[in-house]
Each structure stands twice: as C-alpha cells, then as structure tokens.
Amino acid sequence: MTPRHLLGATLIMLAVLVPPAVAEGQGRGRGGPPPGSEPRLSPRQIAPADLTGYWVSVVTEEWRYRMLTPAKGDYQGLQLSAEARKIADSWDPAADEAAGHQCKSYGAPAIMRLPGRIHIVWQDDTTLRLVADAGTQTRLFRFGLPQPAGPRTWQGASAAQWETLGGGRGAAPSPAPGASLRVVTLNMRGGYLRKNGVPYSEDAVLTEYFTVAPLPSNGQALIVTTVLQDPRFFPQPYVVSSVFKKQPDASGWDPTPCSTTW
C-alpha cells in the first residue's frame, strides 16, 4: 500500500469514527443555543430503535406448545411448584368459558408467544401501543409516567425504558443499533402461560426486552425476551425469547376473539 492509499483509507476511517456529536457541534457554530437550554426530548424523539410496524411471529421453537393447544398435564420443560401443577392438572376450558375467562391464556406473559401478528405504533410521544391480533389484545408501554392504579387486567400496567449501551438505561442518541426497549409489567390478572392451563399468578412481575436486528435480504427481526418472576408458581424465573419478522404492510392481519380451547 502506498502512502497515498494509506492516507485515503485513514481519512475514511477517521470520518467513520468521528463522533456525530462533534460534527454537529462544529456545524452549529457560536450562534447555537447555550448548553442546557435545548428542549427536553420525548422518548419517541430519542428512540434508539424503531419498533413500529406490523410484525409476524415465526414459530421455530416449542412448536407443538405454541401452534397447538397441548393436552392437559403437559408441562414439559417448565419448573413448576406443586401448587402450579395442581392447577394445571385441573384445567377445565369449559369452566373458564362459562366464567367469562376466555382471555386467560392471552395475558401479557403469554401473548408474545402466541402465533399471530402484532402492530406497534406510537400512541403519543410517551406511549407505545402494541396490538396483537391473537385474541385482539392491546398493550400500552408508558415511558416515565407513574402507572395508573386500577383493577388488574390481563395485560397489566407496563412501564417502558430505552436500554442502551452496556445495559445502562436512559436517554440515547438515536439510532443506536442493538438498543433494547425494557418493559416491566405489573398489576396483571393471574392467567395461563400455556393454553393448557399452566398458570402464572397475579403477583407475577414480567420484564421484557424488545430488540430489533437486521435479517438477510434487508429484512428485520424483533426479538422479544420474556422474563417472568413468579415465585409462587415458578421456583426459577421463566425465560424465553420469541422472534417476529417485519412486514411491509398489514397483510395477514386477522384479529380473532379469545378462545379457551384453540
């Protein structure tokens, strides 16, 4: 490599490595606003990742537990307490139906695992809305606001936070590849983690990480890692990741009612 080539390559490398903030600062010049006077940016404005759009679930793992409703008493792979096993062994979909609990297996800890499509939009500058067509369920992820108290619901109350470099939390320049949205959900009604009556309790704490990753051929994947802490029914936290693929439009969007048997 000649010095001229080396110099060219070095300049390109420098251009890649110069922090964008430095470049912006230089462009602003002396006439820019004084430090600290910039308007506070909303979670939507600082979003380091774009989660919005239509996503379709891709069921490559636990196929027969997700695509089909397993038989009563099938809780393979799950570490359950004796109390949870007792509940699972007495699963009665007809009784759930009669009690109006058709959506018991569509709660926040289970909904991301169900085959279907999700649609994510910014409801406002501080709230992401996720709608799942399976069971026609809506989740609201609120940034930085105290969660409204109220009756327990299947989807509970969710607090969201961008999680960026090094596992830290807070504001980040956008976009930041690999950044995750961390969502903590409380105040849920007790429901079913699997459609065949494997339970979670109303004391459960659900933590989720939503991360977008590129796929071959310009595709995009959404990886949702679910961590359910529910010591009453699960001696160890329940942890799974579910994968979605981005769609260009609403093709296949098919809102369906909840079902206790299918």
Add this chain to the structure above:
Amino acid sequence: MERSARLRSGLLVLWVFLVGSLASAQVDLSGSWVPRDSRTGNNLNAVDYTGIPINDEARIRALSYAPAQISMLERQCQGWPPYYLAIGPFGIKIWPEMEMVRGATISWTIGAWEDRLPTQIWMDGRPHPSRNAPHERGGFTTGRWEGNTLVAYTTHMKAGALRRNGTPSSDEATMITRFIRNGDRLTVFAVVEDPIYLTEPWMLTKNFQLDASPLSPVGPPCTPAFEGAAGAGRVPHFLPEKNPFVGELTEWFGVPREAVLGGSETLYPEYRKKLKDQYVRPEKCLHDCGGPAR
C-alpha cells in the same frame, strides 16, 4: 524517500490504532454464562422437524437417519456444528484474547462443551478463508460490534445436523449470531442459512445468565469405544418409508404428520388455522409430560 517512509510509518501506527478502536468491545461478554431458558427442547423425538424450514431433500435425508449413527466408532467424537450453541443444553464460558500493547480485542472465544467445539470469533478484521479452503467442524467465525451487540458470522462449517435427530445441514450453510446483553442476561439470536437444505433462514434463540461459578473452558476428552450398536462397515439407517419413529408425535401428541415433517409454511400463523380442523387434542398427556414421574 526518508520523509515518505516516516509518513508511511506514522499512518500505519494511526491505522492500527483506528482499526483497534473499531474492534474493541462495546460490552463485556466475558464470564461464565449458565443456561436460563425455559423453552422445551426439540431434541427429544427421533422424527420432529417442527419449526424448521427444510426442503424435500432435507426431509428425505432426515427420515433415513438412524440415531444409532452416532454410536459408530468414527462418529462418536465428531461433535455437533456451531448451531448447537443455540439448541444445546449447556452453559458457555466466554473470554477475550487481547493484544497486549493497546488492549484491543483480537478475538472472543466461546469455550467448548463435551460435544461442541470452541468457537473463536476473530475481531481483528481478518477475512474469511477462500471458498475452496477446508471446512472445519467448528467453522470459521469473524465478529464486529453493532452498537452493544456482538455480531458473529460463521462459514466453512462441515455438513452436520440442525437438530440432534439428523435434520441435515450442508457444508454451504452459514450462520449469523447476535450476542445481546441486557444486564446479567445474555440472549443469543442465531440465523442459519443453508442453500441446500433450507428454504428460508432459520432463526433460533437461547438465553443465558451470568454466573459467579466458573464454567470449564474446555470439554472432556472424547475417547471412542465400541457401543454395540453398529457392526463394522455398516451405517445405521432407515430405507424410504421405513422410519419407525415417523408416527410418534402424531400418536403421542396428536400433531398432524404433515406438521411433524416441517417446512416453511408450518412456521407462520396461517398454518395454525389450517391445523384447526385436523388436530384432535389428546385428553391427557401420557408421554414426556414434564414434572414428577407419574
């Protein structure tokens, strides 16, 4: 002439520094990571291709596979391909190899397990070997940082299996693996492409948690021994339509045979609607149900 040489030396030093900056870690992945994943493995049934976008050729090969093949003397120690990172039951130890002067990360190593070779992820910008270079069981892997995610790209793997039940992978398969750290949790997201046996990329995940107890960076030595399953010169296999396990998932769990045999269509929600009229849920679980013995 002397000035040109000095300029060249100076630029080289700067260049090495800049490349080192690009290769340096954004997140520390080093440590012992134990598996913390509640999903049920798909390695239990001899014929279970659910969730894999295989083509007809892969299906035919998979159905000819007899599990006794890994008892053959020459196959006992071959180990599983790098996909096993996401489907195996083990924890992983990860550590960096550092360049001692500037502290740049030359590579990340994922330690071995008893039937999986170590993976060295080269971070120093070296290219992949030529297309005609020999393939290794562990393949050849390079890495780069995308924000706080380590992205590894693996090529040059030997033909092997996507699942331990003989679902085949070819030596043209490649894998992109993302290591996503959130606090003390690590999510591995792998995307496997195989132009010979897959009709679309196959996506896998596995979750780990950082643990204070050190895992071994190496697997135990493998010593082949006669296991009584196969005589010399014979490869255990099943002839077409003779695989005795093909009906197992249907008989035990009611899974329609077409779904048992996998394929792209079976991965998406539309296929679930197709199953609605075919599936008869068994009244009670009688096989591989989990929980205490019953």
